[in-house]
Amino acid sequence: MKIISFDTDNTSYQMGITDDGFLLHLYYGPKTGCDMDYSLTMYDRGFSGNPYDVGNDRTFSLDVLPMEYPGYGNGDYRSPAFSMRDSSGVQGADLRYRSHRFLPGKYGIDGMPAVYAAEDEARTLEIVLADETAGVQVTLKYGIIPSRDAVTRAAVIENISDSTITVDKALSASLDSLSGNWDIIHFDGRHGMERLPQRDAVRRGKISIGSRRGTSSHQHNPFIVLASEETGEDYGSCTGLMLAYSGNFKAEAERDQYGLTRTGIGFQDEMFDYPLAPGEKLETPEAIMIHSDEGLSDLSQKYHALISEHIVRGPWQHKRRPVLINNWEATYFDFTGDKIVSIAEQAAQLGVEMIVLDDGWFGARNTENAGLGDWTVNEEKLGGPLSSVVNRIKDLGMQFGLWIEPEMVNEDSDLYREHPDWAYTVPGKKPVRGRNQLVLDFSRDEVVDAIFEQISAVIASADISYIKMDMNRSIMDVFSRTDKVQHYGKTMHAYVKGVYRFIEMLRQRFPELLIEGCSGGGGRFDAGMLYYTPQIWCSDNTDAIDRIQIQRGTSFGYPIQTIGSHVSQVPNEQTGRIVDFATRGIVAQAGTFGYELDLNLISDEEKEEVKKQIADYKKYWPLIANGSYYRLHSPEKDTETASWCFAAEDKSEALMSAVTLDNHCNNPVSYVRCRGLDPAKMYHVEPVLGADTQPLELSGQALMTVGLPVPIIPGEYKAWQWHVTSKDTDNLNNKEN
Numbered sequence: 001m002k003i004i005s006f007d008t009d010n011t012s013y014q015m016g017i018t019d020d021g022f023l024l025h026l027y028y029g030p031k032t033g034c035d036m037d038y039s040l041t042m043y044d045r046g047f048s049g050n051p052y053d054v055g056n057d058r059t060f061s062l063d064v065l066p067m068e069y070p071g072y073g074n075g076d077y078r079s080p081a082f083s084m085r086d087s088s089g090v091q092g093a094d095l096r097y098r099s100h101r102f103l104p105g106k107y108g109i110d111g112m113p114a115v116y117a118a119e120d121e122a123r124t125l126e127i128v129l130a131d132e133t134a135g136v137q138v139t140l141k142y143g144i145i146p147s148r149d150a151v152t153r154a155a156v157i158e159n160i161s162d163s164t165i166t167v168d169k170a171l172s173a174s175l176d177s178l179s180g181n182w183d184i185i186h187f188d189g190r191h192g193m194e195r196l197p198q199r200d201a202v203r204r205g206k207i208s209i210g211s212r213r214g215t216s217s218h219q220h221n222p223f224i225v226l227a228s229e230e231t232g233e234d235y236g237s238c239t240g241l242m243l244a245y246s247g248n249f250k251a252e253a254e255r256d257q258y259g260l261t262r263t264g265i266g267f268q269d270e271m272f273d274y275p276l277a278p279g280e281k282l283e284t285p286e287a288i289m290i291h292s293d294e295g296l297s298d299l300s301q302k303y304h305a306l307i308s309e310h311i312v313r314g315p316w317q318h319k320r321r322p323v324l325i326n327n328w329e330a331t332y333f334d335f336t337g338d339k340i341v342s343i344a345e346q347a348a349q350l351g352v353e354m355i356v357l358d359d360g361w362f363g364a365r366n367t368e369n370a371g372l373g374d375w376t377v378n379e380e381k382l383g384g385p386l387s388s389v390v391n392r393i394k395d396l397g398m399q400f401g402l403w404i405e406p407e408m409v410n411e412d413s414d415l416y417r418e419h420p421d422w423a424y425t426v427p428g429k430k431p432v433r434g435r436n437q438l439v440l441d442f443s444r445d446e447v448v449d450a451i452f453e454q455i456s457a458v459i460a461s462a463d464i465s466y467i468k469m470d471m472n473r474s475i476m477d478v479f480s481r482t483d484k485v486q487h488y489g490k491t492m493h494a495y496v497k498g499v500y501r502f503i504e505m506l507r508q509r510f511p512e513l514l515i516e517g518c519s520g521g522g523g524r525f526d527a528g529m530l531y532y533t534p535q536i537w538c539s540d541n542t543d544a545i546d547r548i549q550i551q552r553g554t555s556f557g558y559p560i561q562t563i564g565s566h567v568s569q570v571p572n573e574q575t576g577r578i579v580d581f582a583t584r585g586i587v588a589q590a591g592t593f594g595y596e597l598d599l600n601l602i603s604d605e606e607k608e609e610v611k612k613q614i615a616d617y618k619k620y621w622p623l624i625a626n627g628s629y630y631r632l633h634s635p636e637k638d639t640e641t642a643s644w645c646f647a648a649e650d651k652s653e654a655l656m657s658a659v660t661l662d663n664h665c666n667n668p669v670s671y672v673r674c675r676g677l678d679p680a681k682m683y684h685v686e687p688v689l690g691a692d693t694q695p696l697e698l699s700g701q702a703l704m705t706v707g708l709p710v711p712i713i714p715g716e717y718k719a720w721q722w723h724v725t726s727k728d729t730d731n732l733n734n735k736e737n
């Protein structure tokens with residue numbers, strides 16, 4: 001068997017080509033130092049067919065072997081990565097190896113997000129498979145980034161026949177694990193409660209998650225982890241499959257009849273229906289795979305590094321983001337230019353660096369029911385042109401940011417009255433409304449261009465530093481007026497590419513702009529979006545206690561400095577919960593910090609807290625942005641206290657945070673155990689926040705094995721924070737911020 005293999009710093013990947021050209025998957029995991037084809041076994045298995053090429057050998061069946069990119073049509077009946085129909089409707093293809101080559105550098109994907117790397121940091125492997133009879137060629141692409149232990153995958157499907165073929169399923173990556181008991185961890189939820197981890201054993205049958213909403217969605221996230229049963233935060237084998245894509249997707253895990261586990265991620269195949277004309281190609285989105293043998297924290301930290309260094313781009317990639325105040329929860333649609341300036345005046349005095357004017361500044365947008373699509377400034381409401389408000393903000397020494405929702409239109413808008421055909425509606429059918437709005441056909445260039453021209457004229461009219469790009473409904477009634485025959489999957493993919501093109505044009509025209517992604521909070525929180533927007537509003541739920549869960553779930557795949565998080569008012573707008581100002585502060589600090597309330601309405605004591613919170617955020621930013629993030633508590637087991645920490649890579653310091661979740665009479669004491677320290681070093685423990693704690697001198701071992709007791713004090717949702725610094729090293733914190 002001919003073997004194709006490559007390594008990252010800590011892992012190996014191996015494939016085998018059989019004599020008949022079938023591409024088998026042999027291994028992905030910690031380096032073994034030997035060829036792994038010995039692990040294949042051949043037995044005659046009933047009802048598992050045999051390729052014609054192997055003659056009478058009934059022991060060779062693709063139905064039981066581990067496959068690299070399994071296609072329906074050659075005897076493998078498990079869930080395929082690829083399936084197609086030819087022009088006469090014949091289902092299936094028999095993909096065989098044709099060639100492969102290694103190239104320097106990392107491939108890119110046209111008009112789509114992809115991991116990038118310097119030429120000497122990465123390699124590309126291309127493997128060409130084909131079935132000339134079915135008329136298809138599939139090029140598997142692998143990006144190898146050794147220092148990040150990352151392997152990216154994508155597939156390019158090309159019609160090599162002279163008639164149209166239809167792709168029914170095209171995953172970006174498929175991974176067969178020969179044996180073992182595996183769990184799949186996925187990140188699910190709903191609007192306002194996104195990305196809560198759920199761990200299920202993969203048993204016989206299939207677990208499948210995904211989105212049909214046109215966005216990656218609040219309900220499921222395009223990221224799964226395949227973990228061995230015993231894997232925890234700091235031990236065990238785990239492999240992540242993350243899709244850098246913001247539209248319909250599918251992730252699945254299936255255990256077959258002989259105990260092999262097949263995992264895959266890629267395009268959603270339900271309703272996919274993607275026709276390819278002769279010569280036409282379809283490139284799948286990119287899957288990012290990382291393996292760790294050291295548990296989920298290590299896996300998360302590797303994803304954080306990969307996304308921070310190889311997905312996020314532009315001038316804001318490594319810069320501390322301005323501390324902002326957003327007017328949404330303070331005013332909703334009910335504001336004037338003067339009101340915005342008055343919020344900014346108070347905020348500026350307390351050290352806030354930017355004000356963001358949210359929804360309602362344009363067209364006839366005074367409620368949710370009108371105005372989307374009309375991106376002209378409502379000067380009557382603002383009391384003059386946008387620049388007059390922006391200039392008043394600038395005079396306060398603050399920056400100005402603006403909200404947009406380019407993909408949407410209200411029926412009550414001039415745009416819809418003029419171009420009703422630009423919205424997705426099926427002729428003769430009443431459309432499904434979401435938030436009383438319709439979705440614009442962003443698969444059409446002229447629609448994207450027209451909206452872009454409107455919005456970029458507004459941005460150019462004033463000194464605008466930041467854009468929050470929102471998207472507030474799931475998509476339905478997909479009907480593109482440009483096509484006589486509708487192909488849902490093709491249109492939806494073109495829609496997502498249209499969204500990417502829109503943001504890319506914004507980035508090109510306004511290179512310094514900081515863009516925050518948003519879809520009703522975290523309905524489009526994915527690595528695809530992070531290629532265009534260095535941060536994403538994490539959830540419409542600003543309740544600090546719910547946010548602990550939401551941000552913890554988000555942290556499994558995504559770096560902390562990409563997570564939009566704000567201190568809002570109490571009782572909280574979404575839950576009615578009352579939480580201390582300090583607690584709201586340390587939760588928001590584990591993200592891109594800001595405020596979302598009218599600071600004129602808080603007490604003098606709280607105003608002093610705002611100043612301290614901002615100073616702390618600036619002080620600890622290098623640790624938050626560059627340190628390793630650890631989830632310290634498990635919500636299932638540690639129900640009384642939540643905790644997390646940031647530890648410097650050189651183990652010189654850590655910032656530990658804890659929040660009590662549940663208060664009872666005569667409570668047991670919770671201990672917060674730090675991670676990421678040097679057990680042999682002595683550390684100074686300085687309380688930053690919280691009652692009844694004193695400075696201490698403790699070893700890393702003590703801090704990590706016994707930890708710090710959280711004082712029992714009356715009241716709910718109290719917060720503690722400790723800054724732990726080693727006594728003999730130069731701390732990150734002393735470096736220039």
Ligand code: DGJ
Nearest residue numbers: 328358359518520521540
């Ligand atoms: C949903 C967002 O997530 C909110 O923060 C806010 O911007 C509203 N949309 C405005 O309509």
